[in-house]
Amino acid sequence: MTDAKDGKKTGEVVPCLADWPQFARLPADTLEALDEMCRHREYRAGQIVSDAGEDQNFIGVVRRGVLRMQKTLYDGRAHIVGLLVEGDMFGRVFDGPAQVAVEAATDAMICSFRRGPFQELLMRSPELDRALLLNMLSELDRARDWMVILANPTVRGRVAGFLLVLCTRFAEVDHLLQNGPDGLVVKIPISRVDLASLLGTRTESLSRAFHALADSGVIALRQPDLVEILDLNVLSAEAREDDVAGLSLPAEFGSILGRRRR
Amino acid sequence: MTDAKDGKKTGEVVPCLADWPQFARLPADTLEALDEMCRHREYRAGQIVSDAGEDQNFIGVVRRGVLRMQKTLYDGRAHIVGLLVEGDMFGRVFDGPAQVAVEAATDAMICSFRRGPFQELLMRSPELDRALLLNMLSELDRARDWMVILANPTVRGRVAGFLLVLCTRFAEVDHLLQNGPDGLVVKIPISRVDLASLLGTRTESLSRAFHALADSGVIALRQPDLVEILDLNVLSAEAREDDVAGLSLPAEFGSILGRRRR
DNA sequence: CGGTATTTTGAGTATCGTCAAGGCCAGTGG
DNA sequence: CCACTGGCCTTGACGATACTCAAAATACCG
Numbered sequence: 001m002t003d004a005k006d007g008k009k010t011g012e013v014v015p016c017l018a019d020w021p022q023f024a025r026l027p028a029d030t031l032e033a034l035d036e037m038c039r040h041r042e043y044r045a046g047q048i049v050s051d052a053g054e055d056q057n058f059i060g061v062v063r064r065g066v067l068r069m070q071k072t073l074y075d076g077r078a079h080i081v082g083l084l085v086e087g088d089m090f091g092r093v094f095d096g097p098a099q100v101a102v103e104a105a106t107d108a109m110i111c112s113f114r115r116g117p118f119q120e121l122l123m124r125s126p127e128l129d130r131a132l133l134l135n136m137l138s139e140l141d142r143a144r145d146w147m148v149i150l151a152n153p154t155v156r157g158r159v160a161g162f163l164l165v166l167c168t169r170f171a172e173v174d175h176l177l178q179n180g181p182d183g184l185v186v187k188i189p190i191s192r193v194d195l196a197s198l199l200g201t202r203t204e205s206l207s208r209a210f211h212a213l214a215d216s217g218v219i220a221l222r223q224p225d226l227v228e229i230l231d232l233n234v235l236s237a238e239a240r241e242d243d244v245a246g247l248s249l250p251a252e253f254g255s256i257l258g259r260r261r262r
Numbered sequence: 263m264t265d266a267k268d269g270k271k272t273g274e275v276v277p278c279l280a281d282w283p284q285f286a287r288l289p290a291d292t293l294e295a296l297d298e299m300c301r302h303r304e305y306r307a308g309q310i311v312s313d314a315g316e317d318q319n320f321i322g323v324v325r326r327g328v329l330r331m332q333k334t335l336y337d338g339r340a341h342i343v344g345l346l347v348e349g350d351m352f353g354r355v356f357d358g359p360a361q362v363a364v365e366a367a368t369d370a371m372i373c374s375f376r377r378g379p380f381q382e383l384l385m386r387s388p389e390l391d392r393a394l395l396l397n398m399l400s401e402l403d404r405a406r407d408w409m410v411i412l413a414n415p416t417v418r419g420r421v422a423g424f425l426l427v428l429c430t431r432f433a434e435v436d437h438l439l440q441n442g443p444d445g446l447v448v449k450i451p452i453s454r455v456d457l458a459s460l461l462g463t464r465t466e467s468l469s470r471a472f473h474a475l476a477d478s479g480v481i482a483l484r485q486p487d488l489v490e491i492l493d494l495n496v497l498s499a500e501a502r503e504d505d506v507a508g509l510s511l512p513a514e515f516g517s518i519l520g521r522r523r524r
Numbered sequence: 525c526g527g528t529a530t531t532t533t534g535a536g537t538a539t540c541g542t543c544a545a546g547g548c549c550a551g552t553g554g
Numbered sequence: 555c556c557a558c559t560g561g562c563c564t565t566g567a568c569g570a571t572a573c574t575c576a577a578a579a580t581a582c583c584g
Contacts, residue, residue, distance in 0.1 A: 033528060071410055073502050074378060079413060081406040092399060094392060099403045129391060130356060136398045137354060141361045143405035144343040149332055151462030153573070155538070192563065200413030224548095224563060230473040231565050242333050417539070417572070454531065465570055469532055486531060486581080532579065540571075547564070554557080
């Protein structure tokens, strides 16, 4: 059941990587080689994509949906340490067993590359190698962003930080963002249970935090998983967000950013 | 004052990298090239090693002391997102401005490599390139470990997690660990203020947490910055630590690990 | 020995985790 | 079509924990 071998191997080679900025600059032959060894796989929400501890035999790139990275605690419970969305890579090259498990948080599709051939290509293509390095650098930065959010003393602040991450990092993903009547409407792509695990709290506290933010007029809850951002400035203040400059929204969502400080 | 240009350029080339496992396997000529471009620099506690935002012009390896990585929040306060100890690398290759600032938490010495020559060498030496990649993979894992610790609901649990990190990751460092009468004595290499920033709490709560752990008989406080671990099992339980297997202490500290579960 | 920084302790308040119950929605089967 | 079920989100009450402000004690340094 966790064994999603039903990934359809398309008869013809479908370009699957050139779409994303981190791969777009690769030489044509590298892209071609990647496309050829790429296999699509589909997963349903809840399925295990890659278990921790086992030697991973593939590298993956998310094409659609959201995956969660999680660590299993000694008492058996899982703790989420990050989300993977469209364009994100996962899997460990050159190295031993993976430290994090990857599961589908929503229905998802990924490109997978068998580790051996991928590593061979890596050695032949310095450009790919560098792309991988840069990808990991930004992954590291993101993990540290999570640390700052998690260090927030109040659940309210952590929720605010999470919403800001959605507005920025997930801006180009799927249809997670759209313009609403009074601001930006973001879709929360994971369940409250997962969000609680990610933010180190409980679903009850999450609910209270969301509604407290709504009562303050910072956000409006259209649906449990559909939040409208009414005041991005106040939200940043709540989150004590550091990287205000990083709030670079696509132009079509620019209206809400009108009067930003600094 | 923050400009520690007083790094002594040693007249003769001192091998500075072969000491550490991640570099030991590099080919002799690569090591030699590294040693030649390596410049030692000394910093006093509190000095800025590398500012965030500015283009970093060097890659660093910590030789002695502890550095803190921190992000500056929008209100000007800094938040610590990690520590760097002996053998750790920092600095950004191939890429734009650094996302984290690096400051000396204690008096410290580093090896620095100018970015340009380092990157050139990187392109010539696939082994160095791979070492860098692996280094970043483990850095990423560590950041996620911090996330798990930070997600701990109680300060007590976060302190326990921090102490476990000291016992494991920092085991081979400096003289941070030594055998005490009833267990392992670890030196906490950073101030309470810094620790509070790292764990997302306040110094007052830290103090209470330390003394609560001491009252429970899990640890004993020899000095404010000198903690004796009396029961590593209970400490792991307090921390809800996931990576129990990762508690691989050097043999000379093995006594305390006698009866571990699983 | 005195002065400063750091750590600790105390008291009051706010927040959060926990337990318990209720509401909403989708899917199921009568 | 409707009752039933289970999952998910929400609300309420209560105790535990942590943050805040304030002050004392200790350690550190000249």
